[in-house]
Amino acid sequence: MAIDVKGVLSPLSAIGTLFEHPRTITYPEVKKEIPRGYRGFHINDLESCIGCANCQEVCMNEAIDMVHPDREYNPKNGSGCVPRIDYGRCCWCSLCTDVCPPSSLKLNNECIHADRDSNNFLYMPKNRKDIS
Amino acid sequence: MIDLSSKLEKLSLELVEKNAHLYKVTVKLENLESILLSFLNEFGYITLDSINCRDDLEEGLFTITYCLQTEKRDHVVMVQTSIDRENATLPSMHTLWPQAEIMEREMHEMFGVDFPTHPSLIDFALEYWEHMPPMRRDFDTLEFVNSMNPFRDQRGDNLDVKVEMKKRREEKKAAKLKAEQEAAAKLAAQEQQNPDSEAQNNE
Amino acid sequence: MIFQIILLIMLAYVVGFIYFGLYRNILARIQGRYGPTIYQSFYDSIKLFSKKNTVNYGWMFYLGPIIMATGAVLTLILVPVFSDSDFLRSATSQGNLFVLLYLMVLGPLGNALAVGTGGNPFGVMGVVRGLTRLIGLELPFYIAVVGLIIAANSSDIVHIIDMQKTGGLNIINHPLLFIAAMISMVGFFGESPFDIPGAPQEVYSGPRTEFSGKFLALLMSQGSLFAFAKLVLIIDLFLGGADSLWMLVLKTLAIFVTIIFIGVVYGRYKVEQAVDFLMKIPTLIALLGLARVIWFG
């Protein structure tokens, strides 16, 4: 019976990792920087949103509702409505931001949210200036 | 490919070149089995890559496409045929290519195409499916979903933007009109006042 | 004596669980991550004890973990922990190696009885695998133990420890026996490449598949008690026992870490491959060691 000496001994080199620094990102304490272009939650500049509902039209998931905002908004807004996104539908494909004529709707790199109630997933995009 | 083209011409079939790696030949249903057999045995197309089915509802047809490849696998020949949409029946090809068994099983489930000589027409992906085969185009999936599942009910405040735009335009128009009227009234009031003041001045 | 036994069990429980926590940490470090806290096994076991049980397979099913725990506890109290003092030596004078070897098999048998009642096919499969593997594991270990008994001319562990004080450690005198016993020990600890009974990719958790809550906690506790007993047995047999707590920790840890290292870098054998391997290489090594003992003393 031939003994595969290399096959027995070479895996033992793995033990060397014991003395290396772990690669773990200890998440709640240390946060990895998410790149700027990441497709996370929506932001919407109400100062420039024109309420055209292009985003609603292009969304294949019917995730976008047009509702009246309770904040100050663009006086030139044609319908007085701004998009509100259902995060029970959204797939973060970014088509809505591609078709936004004034480029007011954008995706931000903030993307982490967990909740205990399924009713809590309607998202009103924040203004860009509210996000540091 | 000229080779295959001339061979097919003998069978009075035309080979259409789609691009450098894709060719298509359309056959009649009654010749399908013999032509596929000669593709396998004579022309050397030993691999069946896939069987595709397309529902042409308007024409009342299913268009079936067999995608064949040679040993070299450097091009695909699509052998296309049409069958009637009602009572759709096809001969099973699992004797020529064993993998056809599973593809035909899927087609049977998704389109309701029948394969009389197929050995195992059992469930593929669906379980206890009692409705119309789902990939048929007259199966309305949204209607089916609405009859089965409730969606969340909080989104009732969605507004129709066209209506809102109209409303807002009218509001604006009304506001403008009102403003004009007010301005006119103001003007009129001023004019009314002015004579008084003039009169007062005069006094 | 009763007090000492209780103290011993508590010590073994704590040490066993801390060793298990340490095991998870070393494993994690080799895998390039931080791993859980060292007390994680306590958390797990307390949580499992607090779970509600709703499955019921009859009393035989519940007896299985208890038989296993009995085996572990008995093994523990029959192994002398310290070589010099009588402290924690408890019942050692009443038992010798043969009783120990018998008790080490009690666990798998208890398991087999319980799992058979549970009726889960994966559990049964795991038990069959475990028993098959046991045939392979026991052969080299028993040969190694017989070699030591011949060398020491006694089957009493205390005597074997005493002999090592004068004649040098068995690991140096009989290295072949030590290697054979260590290879078996890797299997007794359920480490790769012999972790066949509970292979998750094949038979879920094997014998433990149907156990949940309190019984799983009991199994975990007995596992750590048993692990401690086995470690102490190995250092008694080959490393001359321990004369202080520090020595005990140092020696057991050395053996334990060796076993972890072997477990982490190799994959899992199939059951017949494992038996094939164990019947060949470790058995051969053990037989050579035995021959050396017989002919050269």
Place this chain on the structure above:
Amino acid sequence: MSDLKNTIKIFHGPQHPGITGNMSVELDLLGETIKRAQTHVGYLHRGFEKLVERRTVVQAFTIVCRICVPEPDPNEENFARAVENLTGLEISEKAKYIRTMILEMQRLATQFLWMGGQAGSIGLGLIPQWSVCDRDYMLDLFEELTGGRVYHMYAFPGGVRRDIPDGFLDKLSDLMNYYEKRITVYNNTFFDNTIFKSRAIGVGVVNADEALKNGYVGQTLRACGIKRDVRRDMPYLKYDQLEFDIPTRTEGDVYARALVRRDEMLQSIRILRQIIKQMPKDGEILQKIPKHRKFKLPADDTYVQTESARGAMSYYMAGDGSEKIRRMQVRGPSLVHAYTLLEKLLVDSQLADVAMTMNSLGICPPEIER
């Protein structure tokens, strides 16, 4: 069927740690020897082909990447190329290079994930811990380039959606050097591991004639000595101008497939290095299309193939003159593997071999049933 008399029937999956995804294999066992195997899929069936019919081309583009979860990019590439074939769009040089780069990056990432699964299936828990982390470094780059971690939605019909960010190619080049070092580590710990060899050699042997005839693809084909690769046989994008070898083995067993995959990883690194060198500095990335959002597909059909990390993945697409797709059918690489091949290979093998065989065939349930 008389030999099935004393067997017990177990369901290997869908809730099982040893299964590749959400599927199940029904096994008739005699002891631990498998006497009959039957694959069951459908746990992930979403009816993609139906959903695509209901959407316009642009909307459908965002959904196709979900067809195969571990490797979305070949799907996007197939979809984009099918639309381009139908509408006669030509994409720019730079877009071609970026798409080739994305495909190769995805291939590397998928192979790392596969390596984790393959090692995990023999109980070698160390390798998944390492290789999934190594894959994550690639996902970090994807994040930066495309904005998505797993689903990139990047290869749009007519080009790609975003330009390469500054300094991206340097990072990619560093990662390639790192990966090359890591592969030697995996060689020592996994591919040369005596246990893996003893488990994998001679298990799941596929014979070459049958492989060609039954339409097996990818590593299953290449591991029995047949040099077939869509990238070479029907070159698309930039593959005809890039230098790479097609690694083959002749044994046809699990171990041969593993080694073929490892060699392909080295080839992917080689391709990516060439792309980094040749990448054009500037150029259009997305073709300017009038009525960008309202593609109209002609009433025609086409068939495209892409070499995914597990073999050739094909799309059949037909339009009908409107904005919607008449029919799109996906033929994933593992459709035939999961049924015709797996059911055959498992007979008379051991229960312990099931997870290993499934992993080495690259079976991925979401693209079997869509």
Place this chain on the structure above:
Amino acid sequence: MESGFHGSDLDSSLKCKLEESGMANTHAIMEKAVNWFRSRSIFVVAYGTGCGAIEMPPTFTSRYDAERMGVVGVATPRQADLIILSGYLAYKTLRRVIRTYEQMQRPKYVITLGSCPINGGMYWDSYNTIKKLDDYIPVDVYVTGCMPRPESVIEGFVLLQERIKNGEKAGWQKYDENLKFYKDNQKRVLGGHIDPSYETDWYNLENGGVA
């Protein structure tokens, strides 16, 4: 409407915490201690039901290492405390998930990943997936994303640990109390073809349904 996530207020019954007055007696203290241990040790059953299964390996392996929070994978539902339903569920999967869930021992928890279990997600018009998971299986924590990043999944674990620590009313209690509601819903979408009941007496729902 204000920006950020919002919808209806939390169900008041979900907020049911331990009575403050009961802290004096030992039972409550014991309960609190046990809850702490429960929150520190969560066993996850290995079942990847949807796309999200692809983010499970990074979460549980060395890059994000969920084990440092006491979250470990186990093979069988019997030993598990938590099932992660990673994404959409086809009807065929739902049958298996219900069975898996019923085999788990109490207390048990459910985390869902992605948009699909909340309101259908991108498969909202698919004929083979369920839309609102909460109708069939009680869910404790939802994680957004498509797919959620491993960080989000860990955020979900943190939230779950908080809930367990606070002794909030969990999904399994809701399931036991409203068994008829859940079973009716399951029956509605799955038809009569539901697996034989594991511990729920399916034929005797009127009398509480516990076998």
